[in-house]
Amino acid sequence: MVDEKTERFEMRVPASFLKMVDEWRRRQPDLPPRAEAIRRLVELGLRAKK
Numbered sequence: 001m002v003d004e005k006t007e008r009f010e011m012r013v014p015a016s017f018l019k020m021v022d023e024w025r026r027r028q029p030d031l032p033p034r035a036e037a038i039r040r041l042v043e044l045g046l047r048a049k050k
Contacts, residue, residue: 018034021034021037021038021041022034022037024037024041025037028040
């Protein structure tokens with residue numbers, strides 16, 4: 001990824017959402033922080049074929 005200017009983004013989610021994110025990130029070989037895990041999951045979703 002090219003170095004881009006980043007912007008702060010906040011959102012409120014239920015605890016069950018964070019639990020799913022935490023379960024997913026624990027299965028990753030590098031145990032990404034929550035923010036990175038959410039970025040990866042969004043990218044995966046955006047790239048998925050419909």
